[in-house]
Amino acid sequence: MIPSSSPSDPTESHLREEATSSEVLVDGNFLKARRDTVRLPDGGTSTREYVIHPGAVVVVPLLDDGRVVLERQYRYPVGRVMTEFPAGKLDAGEDPFVCGRRELLEETGYSGREWAYAGLMHLAVAYSTEIIHVYFARGLSLGERQLDVGEFVDVFTATPEELIGWCRDGTVTDAKTLTCTLWLQNVLSGAWTLDWQALGTGDAVG
Amino acid sequence: MIPSSSPSDPTESHLREEATSSEVLVDGNFLKARRDTVRLPDGGTSTREYVIHPGAVVVVPLLDDGRVVLERQYRYPVGRVMTEFPAGKLDAGEDPFVCGRRELLEETGYSGREWAYAGLMHLAVAYSTEIIHVYFARGLSLGERQLDVGEFVDVFTATPEELIGWCRDGTVTDAKTLTCTLWLQNVLSGAWTLDWQALGTGDAVG
Numbered sequence: 032m033i034p035s036s037s038p039s040d041p042t043e044s045h046l047r048e049e050a051t052s053s054e055v056l057v058d059g060n061f062l063k064a065r066r067d068t069v070r071l072p073d074g075g076t077s078t079r080e081y082v083i084h085p086g087a088v089v090v091v092p093l094l095d096d097g098r099v100v101l102e103r104q105y106r107y108p109v110g111r112v113m114t115e116f117p118a119g120k121l122d123a124g125e126d127p128f129v130c131g132r133r134e135l136l137e138e139t140g141y142s143g144r145e146w147a148y149a150g151l152m153h154l155a156v157a158y159s160t161e162i163i164h165v166y167f168a169r170g171l172s173l174g175e176r177q178l179d180v181g182e183f184v185d186v187f188t189a190t191p192e193e194l195i196g197w198c199r200d201g202t203v204t205d206a207k208t209l210t211c212t213l214w215l216q217n218v219l220s221g222a223w224t225l226d227w228q229a230l231g232t233g234d235a236v237g
Numbered sequence: 238m239i240p241s242s243s244p245s246d247p248t249e250s251h252l253r254e255e256a257t258s259s260e261v262l263v264d265g266n267f268l269k270a271r272r273d274t275v276r277l278p279d280g281g282t283s284t285r286e287y288v289i290h291p292g293a294v295v296v297v298p299l300l301d302d303g304r305v306v307l308e309r310q311y312r313y314p315v316g317r318v319m320t321e322f323p324a325g326k327l328d329a330g331e332d333p334f335v336c337g338r339r340e341l342l343e344e345t346g347y348s349g350r351e352w353a354y355a356g357l358m359h360l361a362v363a364y365s366t367e368i369i370h371v372y373f374a375r376g377l378s379l380g381e382r383q384l385d386v387g388e389f390v391d392v393f394t395a396t397p398e399e400l401i402g403w404c405r406d407g408t409v410t411d412a413k414t415l416t417c418t419l420w421l422q423n424v425l426s427g428a429w430t431l432d433w434q435a436l437g438t439g440d441a442v443g
Contacts, residue, residue: 043318046318047311048313057262059262060272060286061284062272062287062364064263067313071387071389075387078267079267079313080267082364108285108363112249115362150405153312153315154361156312156314156411157326158314163412183278199429204357205362206358206359206415212419213416216422217401
């Protein structure tokens, strides 16, 4: 039985908010944010301030020996070197799949022969528009990585068991990487299946 | 063997950035952000713009019949009603455990007799300081919920199997809820254990 408030209920107007006006809150070099005035479900008004994000991609790269490719990168807002799956923001108008192949190559040097789209996550629903698309890659071959100027990233590999242990013991705390690990664990157990696609010859990254 | 760039390597100065100055970028009603100038590992400089967040708590509430308590809430930045575990921001100076009990009661009406701290996640490491603490609650009893003015939340229950299926099929896309589901799945399988604590009589939420 599906309760009336379950995800499949199409009539949720008692929860929805409608914009009545919108203004730029900040237009930084990196950070863009807006402040909207909204009409609440009960007719009241409130304001919503949120970051405008172009969207991003994260890749779970599976090596032939069963290990996964991970990165260590200093994340200034949290003041820590974080363990993460390779990820990056979409360039303006960029297709997420193109972005995933580009970011994997640029940051790690790996190219994948087969790719699968797993799904998407909304990263910070209270204050950001950010959507992250999750891809898996396999049939990996190592070339030269091409880090952007001012980008400092260490690449290493681990077994899925090591990664899952790090999620449990607090070594891995990045939400997108934890979410990818939910996917990885269920794909490896066979509970969740992926629709793998071999790259055609026209799919090479620039 | 642990590679030199693994999470347990203490010497990562080749990745670290140091602040050289900091200024307020935006001081909204809700959204606070800063712009810092940083010295990069190679001696170059860059700027980092990021949201200042007080931290938050998310609770995985386990009912005696094995179901979990979930919420449906409209999230304006992503323009969707989202399925999430109960969560909320820390009040100024608030202890995360106090916040978890308060948010669960306010949003769902449930009080937990036993609680366990699972761990923390960093939600959006590229542009936010936000840390979310993950708690589990059980021995739940239902009272009256106390939503804030202007807060509209539907509460419902689901089996863990339903929740895991929704994570797989794209019904659940909230990153903190996906991360909690990684915890839930491993706790229920017995792979990860929790340190449950019974609430004392002095632990009642105001």
